[in-house]
Amino acid sequence: MEIIVCIKQVPESTEVKINPQTKTLVRESVKGIINPFDMYAIEEALRLKEKLGGKVTALSMGPPQAEESLREAISLGVDEAILLSDKSFAGADTLATAYTLAQAIKRISQFDLIICGKQTMDGDTAQVGPSLAEKLGIPHVAYVRKINEVKTDSIILEQMVEEGYRRIKMSLPGLITVVKEINEPRLPSLRGKMRAKSVEILIWGVNDFNIEKEKVGLEGSPTQVIKIFAPQRRKKGEILQGDIDSQVEQLVNKLKESRVI
Amino acid sequence: MKTLDIWVIEEKCNGCQLCFKACPYNAIEIIKKKAVIKKENCNLCGACVNACRFEAIFIACKVPLEPVVGYEGIWVFVEQKNGKLAPVVYEIIGEGRRLAQKLGASLSAVLLGSKLEHLVDELKFYHLDRIYLVDDPALSVFMDEPYSFVLSNLIKKYKPEIFLGGATSIGRSLIPRVASILETGLTADCTSLDVDVAKRLLLQTRPAFGGNIMATIICPEKRPQMATVRPHVMKRAAKSSEGKCEIIKEKFAIPPFKTHYLDFIEDIMENVKLEDADIIVSGGRGLGKAENFIILQELADVLGAAIGASRAAVDAGWISYSHQIGQTGKTVSPKVYIACGISGAIQHLAGMQTSEIIIAINKDPDAPIFQSATYGIVGDLFEIIPKLTKKLKEILGN
Structure with a gap:
């Protein structure tokens, strides 16, 4: 089975603050890690490969330093890694990202299954997976919590929804986005780490695959951010004093006042 | 055509020369105590923006001032399961009505599924101008492919300027697919919406970086402007006493699709659903x-x-x-x-x-x-x- 895992390098901590003077983002940590949800995507791909044979390719788009995250994916057992990196890819929103990934995947051409994490920790949109599937003209199932059965031309999945889960049969090739419940990601092996040091990461720029330049990066992004600001902090609340009976009494009264009960 | 541009806000600039010193390209001059950008030297690196202590220099995309024409009305996606409306539907109708009033636009609901007459009868009482109904056995259970096919075709035909859906597990899977077909912008999980009436822009505000920052996002050139809205944040629509609203029934030849629903297993642990709980x-x-x-x-x-x-x-x-x-x-x-x-x-x-x-x-x-x-x-x-x-x-x- 040929599997492509789409991963993103994200800042290790999402604890960004806004500098009130410059209104720019101040990141506490500049260290990049693989988006935590993508770790489950990588793990699921590796498990499928171990069961069924085949190959796992990790694909990422980002600045040159995203190569580190692809090396980490190799250390976990991924066979090949491709980084889409070019100045003109910068500033992409979810639509331009999905388009760029789709065009790269068309160059890879051979695949049965694409696995993405449910969403990234920095953008939190969950939009790239479904959007990418559409760009490739393949089906997708989001929020997959379990793969029940894999055949050469189809796969049976459990999809997490609000009230429980749905079982869905999807034809291959197809795309899934996975939730945390699906597996327990492994740690890198020593052999993997050695390989990760020496293996070549393919880097594709704007001329290495077929793209229309007006559809990538900032230029290809219909949405744009016009303002960033710190969220309104909640007003510091009230700590209820007194002994337990009086605290409970006060709390019940507060609930009555706000018409909860 | 979208281009990045740099400019100095003269009222804020006091000629302190910090930007002049920071510029690696010799692209800034101080003329009469104001910074002036020499655009032929500037490569928009942003060093001056970071150096300025007075927020006087900006690099941003120029937004076209002309509103996009040919699109009218706000649509809300009516999410239903087994003939029951998702609670978020009432909230986006309420919010949609507020925005429609500001814009002087119509408000319509889009209802997809099978045997949904009873839902039409209910929705009529929520101050809608129109309900678009696609009733087809192929839509009886939600699946991304047929739903995105029908929705995108409806949008292409009737051209709404704004499209809102709930940021539920269905909404966040389906609507990106629809936006991808239409090649338009989509903002996920908005917690606040507003409109710029003159430019007819939807101002979409959402948390990012795990809620550590808020971002306001626009979609200036493509239509419809699409957003999913976080459940429980917007106010529910008020019910009216008279059920009046135009019903438009549509039919599409839905092609065979590649995902098939097998069954549903309810989470028996949960007496009350988290997402709907008060x-x-x-x-x-x-x-x-x-x-x-x-x-x-x-x-x-x-x-x-x-x-x-x-x-x-x-x-x-x-x-x-x-x-x-x-x-x-x-x-x-x-x-x-x-x-x-x-x-x-x-x-x-x-x-x-x-x-x-x-x-x-x-x-x-x-x-x-x-x-x-x-x-x-x-x-x-x-x-x-x-x-x-x-x-x-x-x-x-x-």
Whole structure:
């Protein structure tokens, strides 16, 4: 089975603050890690490969330093890694990202299954997976919590929804986005780490695959951010004093006042 | 054509020369105590923007001033399962009506499914101008492919300028697919919406970086402007006494699709769904073991509340992942969130900080949850919660 895992390098901590003077983002940590949800995507791909044979390719788009995250994916057992990196890819929103990934995947051409994490920790949109599937003209199932059965031309999945889960049969090739419940990601092996040091990461720029330049990066992004600001902090609340009976009494009264009960 | 541009706001510039010193390309001159950008030298690196202490230099995209024409009206996607409306539908209709009034635009609902006459009869009472109905057996169960096919065709035909859906598991899977077909912009999980009436722009505000920052996003050139809206944040639409509204029925030849629904397995652990709950009782590390969730369940039963959990409690195996609230779990926004033995890590707060009232019960007075709590009790949850349950039982029993 040929599997492509789409991963993103994200800042290790999402604890960004806004500098009130410059209104720019101040990141506490500049260290990049693989988006935590993508770790489950990588793990699921590796498990499928171990069961069924085949190959796992990790694909990422980002600045040159995203190569580190692809090396980490190799250390976990991924066979090949491709980084889409070019100045003109910068500033992409979810639509331009999905388009760029789709065009790269068309160059890879051979695949049965694409696995993405449910969403990234920095953008939190969950939009790239479904959007990418559409760009490739393949089906997708989001929020997959379990793969029940894999055949050469189809796969049976459990999809997490609000009230429980749905079982869905999807034809291959197809795309899934996975939730945390699906597996327990492994740690890198020593052999993997050695390989990760020496293996070549393919880097594709704007001329290495077929793209229309007006559809990538900032230029290809219909949405744009016009303002960033710190969220309104909640007003510091009230700590209820007194002994337990009086605290409970006060709390019940507060609930009555706000018409909860 | 979208281009980046740089400019100086003269009122803010005091000619301090910090930008001049910071510029590696010799692209800034100070003329009459004001910074002037020499555009032929500038490569928009942003060094001057960072150097300026007065927010006087900007690099941004130029937004075209001309509104896009040929598109009219606000549409809301009516999510339904087994002929029952998702609660978020009433909220986006309410919000849609508010925006439509500001814009002087019409408001329509789009209803897809099979045998939905009863829903049309209900929706009529919510101040809608039109209901677009596609009733087809192929749409009886939600699947991304047929739904995105029908929705995108409807949008192409009737050209709404704004399209809103709920940021539910269905909405966040389906609507990106539709936006991708239409090659338009989509903003996920908005917590506040507004419109720029002159430019007819939807101003879409959403949290990013786990709720650490808020971003306002626009879609200036493509239509419709699409957004998914976080459930429980917007006000529900008011019901009117007269059900008047135009019904437009449409039919599309839906091609065969590649995903097939097999069955549905309900989560029997949950009496009340987290996403729909008005009250959530949530437990964390402080509960100590799985059995202690019973104490929370008793409180939840009295209040008709759902049970949530922090990541620590889920990782310890005390409760299933479907109850996890926070950045790697669900995002909820109930009227009341009761956090029991939850310290309040930033990742947990990201999933619940838009709740109306937050009640924190924790024995550690320094727990960060108290910073966000509307009401806090420092103490032993094993003493407090049973007493609270008992007290509420007395009141609600009457």
